[in-house]
Amino acid sequence: MNPERTSAGPILITGASGQLGAALVKGAQAAGLAHRAVQRPAFDFDNPASIAQICAETSPSLIINAAAWTAVDAAETNQDAAWRANRDGPATLAAYAAEQHIPLIHISTDYVFDGSKGAPYIESDQVAPLGVYGASKEAGERAVLSTGAASMVLRTAWVFSAGRANFARTMIEAGRKRPELRVVADQRGTPTAAPDLAAAILRIVALIQRTGWQPHYGGIFHATNQGATTWHGFATEIFAQAARHGETAPTIVPITTQDWPTPVRRPADSRLDGQKLAAVFGITLPDWRDATRRVIADMLTQPASAP
Ligand SMILES: NC(=O)c1ccc[n+]([C@@H]2O[C@H](COP(=O)([O-])OP(=O)(O)OC[C@H]3O[C@@H](n4cnc5c(N)ncnc54)[C@H](OP(=O)(O)O)[C@@H]3O)[C@@H](O)[C@H]2O)c1
Structure with missing residues (x-):
């Protein structure tokens, strides 16, 4: 038996103006799923009353929290806001x-790890965030x-x-302005398309609606696209794809993390193992x-970003 209520009320999607939130909406x-999408200022973690108000007036059957403070370096200088949004x-x-016995799907990050494992991380691996963003997201996981x-x-x-704004868009825009781009080639991870992650989440929602909440749905899962690369490899692929849409590729020069200092160190290798998601869902x-x-095809065929 499970007491969770999953049949009545819309799905509440927070952070609807973000990459993942917009893809979820x-x-x-497209799926004809009853939902309510909310974003700032109506729903603002800096204004706790707004959270209570949106929840009360929506009476959701399930919540997907795609809202977060995501600016990794700026979190160091806006620590309070990052902790409010992420924890x-x-x-x-x-x-x-x-309190309402409804499921919550919350999104977290590979930056809860320090990247020193040297192999894809599994869900139970030791966390060791390198900065305020990672630490606040990790605390958010525990709080949830x-x-x-x-x-x-x-x-x-x-x-x-x-x-x-994201790495792919930044690369395309920079490539239009400069003949050569220097991109970090010693950080490894997995680029993950917001629409693919949204599709995975909505499949999980459909399953929860069908079966009701099951205890083994709970806990942490790793969900990224398959495979891995470096930022340099990602940039190279971005321009290879952009060339199919008439963009001129700049020269992409591999550099090291040391060549590109940032306020917060990034994990050197934050690959996530997705086998648990595959096994359970x-x-x-x-x-x-x-x-x-x-x-890239979407980006370069949208009227607003056409060259
Ligand atoms: N982006 C990445 O590379 C990345 C990597 C790993 C994990 N994640 C996680 O994936 C999730 C989705 O990320 P994303 O890339 O879609 O992020 P995003 O594009 O930066 O969107 C973040 C969303 O959160 C909202 N938000 C920010 N501060 C808020 C606050 N104080 N109160 C309420 N809403 C607030 C933003 O609203 P505004 O439009 O008003 O700013 C926006 O709707 C997040 O949990 C993030 O930590 C992201």
């Missing part, structure tokens, strides 16, 4: 979910999982999409190269 619309806000949502809510934490990585995301091909 698009996917939910305190999710804790409030999880407390509401526990400790409330007793029917909660699932999906860790993802290197999220990109055709829309909002039968979900494997597509290869990152295939994802790059689709996202």
Whole structure:
């Protein structure tokens, strides 16, 4: 028996203006899934009353929290806001979910790890965040999982999409301005397309709606596209795909992390092992190269970003 209520009320999607939030909204619309999408200022982790108000007026059957402070370096100088968005806000949502007996799907990051394992991380591996962003997201995971809510934490990585600012868009825009780009070639991870992650999440939602919440749905899962590369490899693939749409590729020069100092160190190797997601939900995301091909095609055929 499980007490969770999954049949009445819309799905609440937070952070709808973000990469993942927007992809979730698009996917939910396409699937005819009853949902309510919220974003700032109506739903703002800096304004706890707004969280309570949105929850009360929506009475959701399930919450997907795609809202977060995602600016890794800026988190160091805006620590309070990062902790509010990445730990305190999710804790409030999880407390509401526990009280209402509804499931919560919360998104986290590969940056909870320090990247020193030298192999893909599994869910139970020791966390060791390198900065405030990673630490606040890691605390958010614990806050969500400790409330007793029917909660699932999906860790993802290197999220990109055709829309909002991200590495792929930055590369395309920089490549239009400069003949040569220097890109870090000694950090390894997996680019993950927001639409692919959204599709995986919506499959999980459909399963929860069909079966009701099951205890083995709870806990942490790793969810990225398949395969791995470096930022340099990703940039190279981005321009290979962009060339198919008439973009001129700049020279992409490999550099080291030391050549590109940032306020926060990034994990050297943050590959995530997705076998648990495959075993429990039968979900494997597509290869990152295939994802790059689709996202770049979307990006370069959208009217607003046409050259
Ligand atoms: N981006 C990545 O590379 C990456 C990597 C690993 C994990 N993740 C995780 O994946 C999830 C989705 O990331 P994303 O790439 O879609 O992020 P994103 O594009 O930066 O979007 C973040 C969303 O959160 C909202 N938000 C920020 N601060 C907020 C606050 N105080 N209160 C309420 N909403 C707030 C933003 O609203 P505004 O539009 O108003 O700013 C936006 O809707 C996050 O949990 C993130 O930590 C991302």
